[in-house]
Amino acid sequence: MSKSGRFPESRYGPAERHMAESLVEIERQMLSEPPQEEECECKEGMFSGLTRRNLLAGGLALGGAAFTAGHAAADAPPGAFEYDVQPDPTKEQGRTILDDGGYGSRSQFENEVRWRYPTASLDSSWSMTPLASGQGIITPSGLHFERHHGGIPAIDPATHELVLHGMVDKPMRFTMGDIMRLPAVSRIHFIECSGNGLTEWAEPTLKTVQGTHGLTSTSEWTGVRLSTLLEMVGVSDGAAWILAEGEDAAVMTRSVPIDKAMDDAIVVYAQNGEALRPEQGYPLRLLLPGYEGNTHIKWLRRLEISDKPFMTREETSKYTDLMPDGKARQFSLAMEAKSVITFPSGAMKLPRPGFYEITGLAWSGRGKIAKVEVSTDGGATWREAALDGAVLPKSHTRFRTPWIWTGEEAVLQSRTVDETGYVQPTLSELVAVRGLNSVYHLNAIQSWHIGTNGEVTNVHA
Amino acid sequence: MFTRNFSLLCAIAMTTTGPSFAQENTGEAEVPRTVAALPDTIGKFEERMPPAAPVSSATITADIDPANAQFGVGQPATEEDIASINIDVMPDGRGLPPGQGTYAEGKAVYSQSCAACHGEDLEGIKEIGAPKLIGGRGSLTDAKPVKTVESYWPYASTLFDYVHRAMPMDSPGSLSANEVYAVSAYILGRAGIIGDDAVLEAKSMAKIKMPNADGFVSDPRPDVTAAK
Numbered sequence: 001m002s003k004s005g006r007f008p009e010s011r012y013g014p015a016e017r018h019m020a021e022s023l024v025e026i027e028r029q030m031l032s033e034p035p036q037e038e039e040c041e042c043k044e045g046m047f048s049g050l051t052r053r054n055l056l057a058g059g060l061a062l063g064g065a066a067f068t069a070g071h072a073a074a075d076a077p078p079g080a081f082e083y084d085v086q087p088d089p090t091k092e093q094g095r096t097i098l099d100d101g102g103y104g105s106r107s108q109f110e111n112e113v114r115w116r117y118p119t120a121s122l123d124s125s126w127s128m129t130p131l132a133s134g135q136g137i138i139t140p141s142g143l144h145f146e147r148h149h150g151g152i153p154a155i156d157p158a159t160h161e162l163v164l165h166g167m168v169d170k171p172m173r174f175t176m177g178d179i180m181r182l183p184a185v186s187r188i189h190f191i192e193c194s195g196n197g198l199t200e201w202a203e204p205t206l207k208t209v210q211g212t213h214g215l216t217s218t219s220e221w222t223g224v225r226l227s228t229l230l231e232m233v234g235v236s237d238g239a240a241w242i243l244a245e246g247e248d249a250a251v252m253t254r255s256v257p258i259d260k261a262m263d264d265a266i267v268v269y270a271q272n273g274e275a276l277r278p279e280q281g282y283p284l285r286l287l288l289p290g291y292e293g294n295t296h297i298k299w300l301r302r303l304e305i306s307d308k309p310f311m312t313r314e315e316t317s318k319y320t321d322l323m324p325d326g327k328a329r330q331f332s333l334a335m336e337a338k339s340v341i342t343f344p345s346g347a348m349k350l351p352r353p354g355f356y357e358i359t360g361l362a363w364s365g366r367g368k369i370a371k372v373e374v375s376t377d378g379g380a381t382w383r384e385a386a387l388d389g390a391v392l393p394k395s396h397t398r399f400r401t402p403w404i405w406t407g408e409e410a411v412l413q414s415r416t417v418d419e420t421g422y423v424q425p426t427l428s429e430l431v432a433v434r435g436l437n438s439v440y441h442l443n444a445i446q447s448w449h450i451g452t453n454g455e456v457t458n459v460h461a
Numbered sequence: 462m463f464t465r466n467f468s469l470l471c472a473i474a475m476t477t478t479g480p481s482f483a484q485e486n487t488g489e490a491e492v493p494r495t496v497a498a499l500p501d502t503i504g505k506f507e508e509r510m511p512p513a514a515p516v517s518s519a520t521i522t523a524d525i526d527p528a529n530a531q532f533g534v535g536q537p538a539t540e541e542d543i544a545s546i547n548i549d550v551m552p553d554g555r556g557l558p559p560g561q562g563t564y565a566e567g568k569a570v571y572s573q574s575c576a577a578c579h580g581e582d583l584e585g586i587k588e589i590g591a592p593k594l595i596g597g598r599g600s601l602t603d604a605k606p607v608k609t610v611e612s613y614w615p616y617a618s619t620l621f622d623y624v625h626r627a628m629p630m631d632s633p634g635s636l637s638a639n640e641v642y643a644v645s646a647y648i649l650g651r652a653g654i655i656g657d658d659a660v661l662e663a664k665s666m667a668k669i670k671m672p673n674a675d676g677f678v679s680d681p682r683p684d685v686t687a688a689k
Contacts, residue, residue, distance in 0.1 A: 102499075120590030123630065150627060156494060163538050163546065171538040173518075178534045180515035183527070231530035243549055249633045251626040253549065302546055311552050311616050313623040317608065320677065326601035328613075332680040415687075423687035433685050437606055441682075 077111040079142060114143055115210055123151045123249070126193065128214025131342045131361065136389060137188070137396040139217035141272045145293075146279045147193050147215070149314070150249030153299055157275075157283035160247070162229075162267070166305035169234030176269065176283050182224045185266060187289065188395045190363045192216035192335045194292035194319060197442035201431065204458040209345035212446060212458060216338075216363065218396035221287050223268030226261045226303075235305055243304040243312075244286050244297040254295045255309035256288060260333070264289050267300065290365030290394040291333045292440070294319055324435035335365035337424050338443040339372055339399070339416035350454035353407035358385070359400045364418035368392065371417040372399040378411035378447065378461045379426070385414070393419075410450040411461045427460060550622040554667025557621065561662035562643025564650040570640045571647050574629045583651055591630075595652040598672055611652035615677055617669040621645050642666070 076082035081100055086092055114127035126147040129139055139145075146152075157176040165171035196215035199205040206212050235258070242261050246252040256265070266287040269276060276282040281298025288295050294314055309315065309331070321329040339362035344350060358376075362369045368391055373382040385401035399414065416424045427444035434441075447461035500509040522533035550556040562570075572581075578591035585593030597607025606612075610620055625641045627633050636644070646661040655661075655669060 120588055121630075124590060150633065159493070163542060165538055165543045165547070171543060172535045173538040173542055174535040175516075175518045177515040178518050178536075181517050181534045182532055228530065232532070232535065245546075245549070249627065251548070251634065253622075253626070304547070304549065306551075308551065308553075310549050310622075311619055312549070313619055313627075316616065316619050316677070317610075317614050322601060322606060322608070323678075324602065326606075327676055327678050328601075329680055330677040332682060334682070336682060422683055425685045425687040429685050429687055436604075 076108045077106075078113060079106050080108040080110065081105050082108050112143065114146065115214070117211075124149050126195075126215065128210050129217045130210045131214055131216075131340070132209050132345050132348070134342060134361075137218050137361070137392075137398050138272065139219060139396075141219065141274070141277050141280070144217040144219060144271075144277070144280060145191075145193065145215045147195075147293060148248070148250075148279070149252050152279050153248050154278060155247060155283060155299060160283050160301070162284060162300055162303065164229055164233045164303045164305070166243075166303075167236040167239040167307065168230075168305050169236065170232075172229075172233050174229070179224055179267065179269060179284065182228055184222055184224055186220055186222040186270075187264075187266065187287075188218060188220045188390070188392050189287065189289040190216055190218040190335075190394060190396050191287075191293045191296055192338075192363070192365075194294065194332070194335065194440040197444075198439050200427075200444075200458075201436050201438075201442060204460055207347045207458055209340060209342050209446075212346065213340045213342075215293070216361075216396070218363075219271045220273065221266060221268040222270035223266045223284075223287065226265035226267055226286070227263075229267060229303070230258075230261060230305075233305075238307050239305045241306050241309045243302070243306065243310045244295070244300060245302040245304070246281070246297045247299040247301040252294075252297055252314065253310065253312040254297060254314055255306075255312065255331075256286075256291075256295060257331075257333075258305070260288055260291065288333075290335060290367075292319065292335055292365075295333060319440060321434065321438035321440050323438060329438075332441055335363075336441065336443045337364035337366065337369070337416050337418040337422050338362070339369075339414040339424060340446045341374070341412050341414050341448060344412065344450065344456045345448055346456055346458045348456045350405060350450065350456070352454070353405050356403050356405055357400055358403045358412060359388075359398065360414050361396045362387075362399055362414070362416040363394070363396050364416070364420075364422070365394055366422065367394065367419040369397040369416055370419045370421075372397075373415045373417075374399075374401045374403075375413045375415070376403060376410050379413050379415075379445070382415065405450065405454075407452060409452055411459065412448045412450065413445050413461070415445050548622075548626055550618045550625070552616040552618045552667075554618065554663055557618070557663035557666055558638040559663070560638035560642055561660055562639050562641070562646050563660050564643075564646045564657040566639075567643035567645065567647025567650070570636070570644040574632075574636065574640075575644065578630060583648065594648055601673070601676065609652075610648060611654065611672065613673050613676070615671055615674050617645065617649060617654075617666055617671055620648065621666060 083095055112130040112133040114129065116125055116127045119125045127145060129143050129145045160176055161173050162179065163173045193215035197212055200212055240258055241255045242258055243253055243255055267284060268287045269284055271277065271280055276285060281300065284300045285298040286296050286300050315330065321332055323329060339360060341358055341360035343359050344356065350356065358374055362372045369387065372385045372387065374385045375382045385399040388398045388400050391397050424443060424445055430444045447459050449457045449459040502508060503510055517534045518536050519533050520536060524531050525533045578586060578589055579594055580586050583594040585591050593609050595609055595611045597609045597612035600607045600612060614620060621641055624644060625636065642661045646659055649655045649669065650657040650659065654671065659665065
């Protein structure tokens with residue numbers, strides 16, 4: 001069909017026509033994908049341990065259309081299968097081993113999921129970690145927050161390469177096999193998006209801790225120190241910056257100071273004991289411990305060593321902090337110390353007065369957490385919380401403190417101090433210096449109001 | 462002795478490459494795989510095969526000395542290897558490719574490739590997340606600053622670099638160097654930063670001074686002292 005015939009100029013402007021044609025083309029491509037459900041049915045035998053019922057549920061859980069056509073919808077949450085719930089599990093055998101295919105799945109009664117902030121574009125968007133249901137310091141890989149600038153590419157590691165060039169003695173390229181042959185390190189670190197909390201500068205906006213703080217997550221990362229790769233190529237005198245570039249549709253780029261690259265930067269291929277998740281940069285991402293999240297370039301394909309920063313879009317027009325005098329701060333790379341109470345937190349309701357353990361997370365891009373204090377009276381008085389479990393540099397740190405809620409109004413806050421002596425500021429202290437237009441790097445003390453009815457709300461106190 | 466053993470190990474690894482790695486070496490045109498197969502089973506107990514030992518792509522493995530960062534791993538990147546992905550452009554003009562473009566040519570490119578999202582008048586379309594490209598000069602101290610290429614971006618090189626690598630959204634990286642020069646000339650012309658008779662190429666691009674070129678400062682943090 002001719003373009004002018006489908007969307008005549010009399011009714012469509014050039015912009016509308018372009019969009020309409022794009023939509024038609026996308027739909028056409030989707031419809032021309034061959035249907036796959038028949039193929040799956042006839043190959044059922046290949047999943048020897050997997051029941052047909054599980055296949056149906058699994059197909060749905062993955063969001064795939066392959067298994068769903070013509071079948072009743074299963075209700076299991078993503079990542080779970082719906083199994084029969086036995087009236088008395090002690091009176092019949094449970095399901096057989098490897099029934100889910102050998103990778104495992106979570107309980108059908110667990111339902112926490114990442115939540116997408118409703119940006120206008122699905123291609124350039126972010127999803128947030130459900131911190132309220134998190135335990136300990138590790139974020140499950142499937143709940144690690146996401147920020148993409150051009151969607152999630154699917155890359156076969158067998159064809160992926162990383163090139164190092166620029167101000168080096170010997171430009172080199174590495175296959176994934178090469179990278180996995182090199183000496184490796186495993187480190188537990190948080191990644192936090194510098195936009196974490198950007199909705200909260202002027203007034204309390206989002207209701208839950210997932211919304212106010214969910215752009216931070218902690219994983220164990222495994223890979224090769226970037227310094228190892230730099231030693232292999234031989235960095236020239238005068239080199240000061242490295243451009244890191246991803247293989248996504250945004251060909252995402254950031255400039256990184258070479259001192260950071262030589263210090264603790266890692267080129268990682270694994271997260272929490274297995275290969276990186278695709279949305280976390282599979283097969284290879286840069287990890288810059290403590291630095292703002294967007295610098296940890298995913299789907300890493302190129303590192304160019306230079307004498308100057310490259311002034312890419314993501315370090316000029318974005319991820320710069322506009323100050324009240326009209327000047328913008330650039331390369332604000334380290335994430336400053338921050339903490340938040342995750343229980344109780346926004347949109348929860350305490351059922352009745354009584355004992356509650358207040359718990360939450362603290363982290364600093366400059367090192368270890370030294371201390372977390374908790375206030376239940378809006379900051380009038382503070383007491384020190386216990387740091388539970390591992391206290392690691394540039395990692396989420398779990399804090400806990402007992403609390404008896406009397407049924408009266410209360411405002412819960414946490415305040416952390418890191419090993420450099422930096423004290424997490426109040427929002428008014430932050431705003432007094434930075435104003436309301438800096439967008440990024442909000443690390444202020446968070447306040448949760450407890451009403452007499454037990455309802456927990458996000459407040460500025 | 463140590464070195465020799467390492468070489469030997471590498472040599473063994475090279476000769477026992479698995480199918481996925483052999484692909485590159487044979488040069489045969491194979492259909493790209495879309496998924497991984499489950500690991501094969503082996504032996505009486507049908508154990509799952511462990512992953513293949515990763516294979517080094519190095520062809521020269523003679524000088525192995527891990528203490529001096531020589532692992533017999535990786536290979537030299539040729540100028541061709543680098544050129545095919547080395548697309549970045551720096552403020553001083555380094556990286557700008559040959560080519561040129563005019564305001565008039567850029568107007569056509571814009572209408573064809575950009576206007577659907579950024580609007581006929583470069584005003585942006587908020588509903589689809591496409592930002593306004595021009596205007597906003599002098600607004601950076603306002604309660605609602607308008608941050609655009611014109612009012613905020615410190616370097617013209619960034620405009621070229623970003624459009625070249627990531628735009629347009631529905632076909633990223635599809636514009637030729639000439640088209641990117643041209644559409645840059647159009648956007649910067651509409652912004653009143655260069656004249657609408659300007660011809661942009663590497664030299665003239667590097668000379669453009671953006672209105673907010675001096676609008677950026679380095680990170681002074683820690684800048685907020687908490688009251689204790």
